[in-house]
Amino acid sequence: RDNFPEPVEKPQDKLLGGLLPAGLDEKSCLSRYQSVLYRKQQSGRPSSHLISRLRGYEALHKRCGPFTDSYNRTLEYLKSSSHGEDTNSTGCKYIVWIHPIQGLGNRILSLASAFLYALLTDRVLLVDPGGYIPDLFCEPFPGVSWLLPSDFPIAEKFNSFDKKSPESYGNLLKTNVLHNSTLYSLPPFIYLHLLHDYDKGDMLFFCDQDQAILKEVPWMILKSNNYFIPSLFLIPSFEQELNDLFPEKGAVFHYLGQYLFHPTNSVWGLMTRYYNTYLAKADEKIGIQIRVLETETGPFKYVLDQVLACVMKENLLPQVNEKEDLMVPYGRPNKTRAVLMTSLNSGYFEAIRDMYWEHPTITGEVIEVYQPSNEEYQHTENQMHNMKTWAEIYLLSLTDKLVTSAWSTFGYVAQSLGGLKPWILYMPENRTTPDPPCQHALSMEPCFHAPPTYDCKEKGGIDTSKLSPHVQHCEDRSWGLKLV
Ligand code: GDP
Numbered sequence: 001r002d003n004f005p006e007p008v009e010k011p012q013d014k015l016l017g018g019l020l021p022a023g024l025d026e027k028s029c030l031s032r033y034q035s036v037l038y039r040k041q042q043s044g045r046p047s048s049h050l051i052s053r054l055r056g057y058e059a060l061h062k063r064c065g066p067f068t069d070s071y072n073r074t075l076e077y078l079k080s081s082s083h084g085e086d087t088n089s090t091g092c093k094y095i096v097w098i099h100p101i102q103g104l105g106n107r108i109l110s111l112a113s114a115f116l117y118a119l120l121t122d123r124v125l126l127v128d129p130g131g132y133i134p135d136l137f138c139e140p141f142p143g144v145s146w147l148l149p150s151d152f153p154i155a156e157k158f159n160s161f162d163k164k165s166p167e168s169y170g171n172l173l174k175t176n177v178l179h180n181s182t183l184y185s186l187p188p189f190i191y192l193h194l195l196h197d198y199d200k201g202d203m204l205f206f207c208d209q210d211q212a213i214l215k216e217v218p219w220m221i222l223k224s225n226n227y228f229i230p231s232l233f234l235i236p237s238f239e240q241e242l243n244d245l246f247p248e249k250g251a252v253f254h255y256l257g258q259y260l261f262h263p264t265n266s267v268w269g270l271m272t273r274y275y276n277t278y279l280a281k282a283d284e285k286i287g288i289q290i291r292v293l294e295t296e297t298g299p300f301k302y303v304l305d306q307v308l309a310c311v312m313k314e315n316l317l318p319q320v321n322e323k324e325d326l327m328v329p330y331g332r333p334n335k336t337r338a339v340l341m342t343s344l345n346s347g348y349f350e351a352i353r354d355m356y357w358e359h360p361t362i363t364g365e366v367i368e369v370y371q372p373s374n375e376e377y378q379h380t381e382n383q384m385h386n387m388k389t390w391a392e393i394y395l396l397s398l399t400d401k402l403v404t405s406a407w408s409t410f411g412y413v414a415q416s417l418g419g420l421k422p423w424i425l426y427m428p429e430n431r432t433t434p435d436p437p438c439q440h441a442l443s444m445e446p447c448f449h450a451p452p453t454y455d456c457k458e459k460g461g462i463d464t465s466k467l468s469p470h471v472q473h474c475e476d477r478s479w480g481l482k483l484v
Contacts, residue, residue, distance in 0.1 A: 170201020
């Protein structure tokens with residue numbers, strides 16, 4: 001007889017459909033192959049083209065990464081004033097990601113953007129550790145580190161790079177002789193300033209003819225606080241490749257994020273202990289991320305009202321009955337919902353928790369309300385603060401339904417990593433609860449807050465959301481761009 005019984009447990013797809021490389025050490029980075037135990041079964045799969053390009057990237061990284069012979073030889077260019085004629089002698093080109101002053105969400109999104117750009121242009125991504133990267137993230141690539149060595153020749157300049165730096169692409173264009181869209185005497189490195197305050201010169205990065213120039217430069221140093229991937233989709237020479245890599249346009253960060261960002265064992269400990277203690281047993285998990293961009297810490301009533309209006313209107317949580325004290329039928333309730341809240345402030349959490357303690361729900365359900373931390377202020381320089389931030393972003397990504405705050409990159413990372421289309425709380429104006437309070441997002445993709453406004457062909461201003469049906473304005477930011 002050939003009808004064998006079904007296996008009790010389905011084999012776990014710990015490589016996430018081939019997204020992750022096999023064979024890396026499990027103990028030194030438990031999250032990499034354990035994330036599958038916590039995430040829901042995802043409907044989509046990474047494309048076979050993405051998988052093969054990632055394996056190709058890993059081979060390139062091994063050949064060109066820190067301390068390899070090719071790396072050492074390419075470093076030599078930095079010691080001369082020009083890279084000369086023989087750019088291809090090592091076959092290795094680099095993009096060095098350096099950190100902006102903004103918080104972890106911004107950093108994760110710009111780092112993912114830098115990686116996709118590296119993949120598209122056959123560059124090697126190196127990351128300035130900045131004293132915190134190794135505490136938060138495991139090495140993503142097999143064999144050779146992604147961390148920029150501390151003796152990197154121009155590392156002392158990183159902090160001072162800004163839009164005024166003479167080495168920025170925009171400023172080099174202004175000062176160098178430009179002839180037929182070609183820079184004479186290309187420097188050995190270019191600083192790419194893709195921060196929110198960038199101007200037209202730096203925006204030329206998003207034009208095809210400028211990409212043709214940039215291709216020749218061995219070292220690019222990138223500072224960005226943005227998720228600039230949507231605008232890469234609008235560069236004609238990248239279009240076909242991006243379509244092949246991501247047939248599902250709304251899942252770009254979902255795959256890149258799951259590929260790149262694996263919590264270190266310390267962060268994984270924070271994440272899993274919290275999850276297993278408070279969330280694992282609930283029938284449904286609701287995430288609520290509250291980010292208030294006010295100078296005072298709050299809590300603010302208009303924000304609490306907005307959150308409650310959103311979750312009630314969208315049926316994410318049950319209403320309470322304020323007139324009766326006891327509505328639960330005899331016996332133990334059979335369904336529980338856990339609410340995971342994150343905020344710098346504890347006031348919203350306390351109010352919602354107390355509401356469900358003081359009054360019964362009209363459905364008789366039990367609502368458990370939790371918030372891991374309330375740090376009051378952003379402390380990007382503090383190690384434990386950053387580790388908790390990362391653990392909380394990850395916890396939110398494991399919920400079934402998620403409410404996020406407008407403009408928050410912290411929320412964007414959680415939603416995309418988790419494959420969740422969030423309900424986005426609109427940005428309040430004049431400290432008033434917006435009506436409607438929130439909107440269900442069109443896709444799980446992050447919003448590019450500061451897209452270029454320069455038309456490469458017509459050389460004037462442009463609304464780039466008109467160029468592709470897959471690149472639209474964001475729900476929470478009318479001038480932002482997101483993939484759908
Ligand atoms: P954004 O400012 O909302 O776009 O998100 P960022 O992550 O870039 O910056 C906000 C920073 O403030 C985070 O990185 C944290 O350091 C801190 N922060 C904001 N909200 C929370 C929260 O709910 N929990 C924790 N632990 N930290 C938070």
